[in-house]
Amino acid sequence: MSTKADTVVKKGYNVEEIRAQFPILKELVNGKPLVYFDNAATSQKPRRVIKAESAYYATINANVHRGVHTLSTKATEAQEAARETIRKHINAKHAHEVIFTSGTTAGINLAAMSLGQLLLKKGDEVVISGMEHHSNIVPWQLACEWHGAKLKLIPITDSGEWDLKQVPFSDKTRILAISHVSNTLGTINPVKELIAEARKRGIITVVDGAQAIAHLNVDVQDLGCDLYAFSGHKAYGPTGTGVLYGREELLERMPPWQGGGEMIDTVTLEKSTWARLPFKFEAGTPHIAGIIGLGEAIRWMEDYDFAFAKASAEQCKSAFAAHEHLLLEHASKELLTIDGLRIIGTAKEKVGVISFVIDGVHHYDLGTLLDQQGIAVRTGHHCTQPLMDHFGVSGTTRASFACFNTIAEVDAMVDGVKKGVNMLR
Ligand code: C6P
Numbered sequence: 001m002s003t004k005a006d007t008v009v010k011k012g013y014n015v016e017e018i019r020a021q022f023p024i025l026k027e028l029v030n031g032k033p034l035v036y037f038d039n040a041a042t043s044q045k046p047r048r049v050i051k052a053e054s055a056y057y058a059t060i061n062a063n064v065h066r067g068v069h070t071l072s073t074k075a076t077e078a079q080e081a082a083r084e085t086i087r088k089h090i091n092a093k094h095a096h097e098v099i100f101t102s103g104t105t106a107g108i109n110l111a112a113m114s115l116g117q118l119l120l121k122k123g124d125e126v127v128i129s130g131m132e133h134h135s136n137i138v139p140w141q142l143a144c145e146w147h148g149a150k151l152k153l154i155p156i157t158d159s160g161e162w163d164l165k166q167v168p169f170s171d172k173t174r175i176l177a178i179s180h181v182s183n184t185l186g187t188i189n190p191v192k193e194l195i196a197e198a199r200k201r202g203i204i205t206v207v208d209g210a211q212a213i214a215h216l217n218v219d220v221q222d223l224g225c226d227l228y229a230f231s232g233h234k235a236y237g238p239t240g241t242g243v244l245y246g247r248e249e250l251l252e253r254m255p256p257w258q259g260g261g262e263m264i265d266t267v268t269l270e271k272s273t274w275a276r277l278p279f280k281f282e283a284g285t286p287h288i289a290g291i292i293g294l295g296e297a298i299r300w301m302e303d304y305d306f307a308f309a310k311a312s313a314e315q316c317k318s319a320f321a322a323h324e325h326l327l328l329e330h331a332s333k334e335l336l337t338i339d340g341l342r343i344i345g346t347a348k349e350k351v352g353v354i355s356f357v358i359d360g361v362h363h364y365d366l367g368t369l370l371d372q373q374g375i376a377v378r379t380g381h382h383c384t385q386p387l388m389d390h391f392g393v394s395g396t397t398r399a400s401f402a403c404f405n406t407i408a409e410v411d412a413m414v415d416g417v418k419k420g421v422n423m424l425r
Contacts, residue, residue, distance in 0.1 A: 036375045040211055049296050065138075099282060100241070102287065108139050108177070115227075116373070128170065130153050131182045137151075180208065192222070204250065229243070229326050258284070324351065340361075
């Protein structure tokens, strides 16, 4: 779905060519063309990713790093090629600093369990922010509980940004765990600055990059972080895939978090020793097809988004992000014409995520009415209940844009919201 207005957006950016890569965009939902605005939950997958994943099963299906036979060698090579693609994409120094996980949640749990054992003792502090996803709150709550440490909060402002004047660093702070981009507000956080401050104090830094990886040029060495977690499925890759990047020296010191096959060097009934990186953190058979698909997703993004080749040192400069920003500006302007509508999250630096509430309209009702028109948005607390409490709302309606969305789709959503408001109020 695109209109004349999209030709303005298109300048040097061929949204129709990008849309043609996504088979699902041809689907009708409730008899209407699909308008998919739930990309922050999971993005749609281009044909190349779907093909890469199924080609593994159709032609080289075997376990990795375990056999001398040809299929196992081919599967291992394909998986390790994906690791190298990801290494380059995030500018990690070594491929063994890229650990495959099942997603951001698994990556942060690994970090919290392992760093908790390595670093935390009674009275120590872990700092997170008030806009974190539950995946970057609960694992730290657990680690603090187990080791007698305390969780401290960076408060957030009414525009949905960190209040940098109130960062609660102290001489007891051991870990800083923060999101690069808020899934609910879209805020792009100044992670590099805060990491630099933390490093001066010897604090280990963990970044939740779930919502950054599909939109920003993530350069882990430039950010200076110790650990960086993201999910493959939010960056056009398969579900059940993710990465935890870790700085080599820290990963060497961290204990494993799961025991099992492939993460060991030797096992006797008395004692085991650990495999080298990254395998120490990759117990059991990985999601091989998914990892191969994730490698293809990253290559696909790089092919279609030339600016991902690090054209700019600034964060928000990918061609996809620039396109999504135009959609965000258009959506913000049009939605604000609706009486009683309030945008939650008005930071200066945002990715293409817009959350809103409307007086007298429940988000679930609105989401259901939009769905009847083929428009997929997310409603509810978006796994950020403390953030909802901060804004004094039970939930929001959230539209999150991707590279294949159009101005015409935004207009369809705005029309749908207007119709919904007329019916529900
Ligand atoms: N947010 C959303 O609709 P997983 O589920 O492990 O792939 O990602 C967890 C996660 C962690 N951090 C942030 C900032 C996230 O946005 C998410 C996932 C989805 O906003 C599903 S709740």
